[in-house]
Amino acid sequence: MVPGALKHEVARDPRRVHWMELFFDLVFVAFVGQLARGIHGDPGWTQFGTFILLFFPAWWAWVNIVSVVNLLPGLSSRALGVAMLAAMAAASVMAAAAPGAFGERAWAFSLANAAIRVVLLVLWLYQHRENSSETPWRIWIYNGGTAVLWLISAVLPLRIAVVLWAAAIVVEVGMVVVGARLWPDRSIGGINIEHASERLGLFVISDSWCWPSSAGRSSSTAPGPSPRGSSASRRGPISPGSFRPRCSCRFCWFWG
Numbered sequence: 001m002v003p004g005a006l007k008h009e010v011a012r013d014p015r016r017v018h019w020m021e022l023f024f025d026l027v028f029v030a031f032v033g034q035l036a037r038g039i040h041g042d043p044g045w046t047q048f049g050t051f052i053l054l055f056f057p058a059w060w061a062w063v064n065i066v067s068v069v070n071l072l073p074g075l076s077s078r079a080l081g082v083a084m085l086a087a088m089a090a091a092s093v094m095a096a097a098a099p100g101a102f103g104e105r106a107w108a109f110s111l112a113n114a115a116i117r118v119v120l121l122v123l124w125l126y127q128h129r130e131n132s133s134e135t136p137w138r139i140w141i142y143n144g145g146t147a148v149l150w151l152i153s154a155v156l157p158l159r160i161a162v163v164l165w166a167a168a169i170v171v172e173v174g175m176v177v178v179g180a181r182l183w184p185d186r187s188i189g190g191i192n193i194e195h196a197s198e199r200l201g202l203f204v205i206s207d208s209w210c211w212p213s214s215a216g217r218s219s220s221t222a223p224g225p226s227p228r229g230s231s232a233s234r235r236g237p238i239s240p241g242s243f244r245p246r247c248s249c250r251f252c253w254f255w256g
Contacts, residue, residue: 014073015194020084021069025203027088028062031095053162054101054109057169058094061087061116068123070195074130083119090116106161107154113168114150117143142175 035055039047065087069080093112097105121143128136146168153161 015198017195017199018077018080018084020081021066021199024065024084024088024091025062025199027091027095028058031058031091031098034095034098037099050102053165054098057113057165058091058116060169060172061113061120064120065116065123066196066199067191068120068127070191070199071127072123072130075126083123086119087116090119102158102162106158110150110154110161110165113165114147114154117147117150121147138175138179142172146171 032055035051039051043051069075069083075083090112093108093115097108097112099105101109121139124139124143125136128139149164149168149171153164156164
């Protein structure tokens, strides 16, 4: 890769959230909406445990993407767009696989998590090259090693795959905790506060505006009978496309 290729012709303000980041957030909201169907009504500890196990790796990936994009002010709009499209594709597969992640779609959930960690691997390696000359072995383990765990789990029986999912999560969180203790001087200190606050605020807005559209559809899973012929009795499972288009339009209008 030619040095500086990813930051050629920078056409974005690093203090502002790029619109491709916003669309990635909308896909992530769709994923959360799919998972939330499992804890609708009167969930037990099993349902909460399932939600956490499926939600945490995706949420952790989202936090990493927000962080690394924030730390790459020189990233061009084109490079950012490519990265966000790849991340959106992975998040979309996760959303589609979520209802059957502990069944016939476990392989798709695993592959999607592996893919999004490959995207992170590329971005973190680029960020490291811009700021350090040391060997990025921690990044290779943090994203590369966990991507391999997710990839392998896609071809293994579910009971073994779940163990690898948990191992990947432990590795990622553990490396952050241990790294903060061993190398406190290398903690993230170049965070752009303007970008970070705007990104978090817009994510909360997108979540609050899009969520009612999905929550309404999940009413069919609530305990108790539904009147025959009612619209609630005819509602089917949520898909990423069931989120009303107006939420993205209102969101982009607000941001723009």
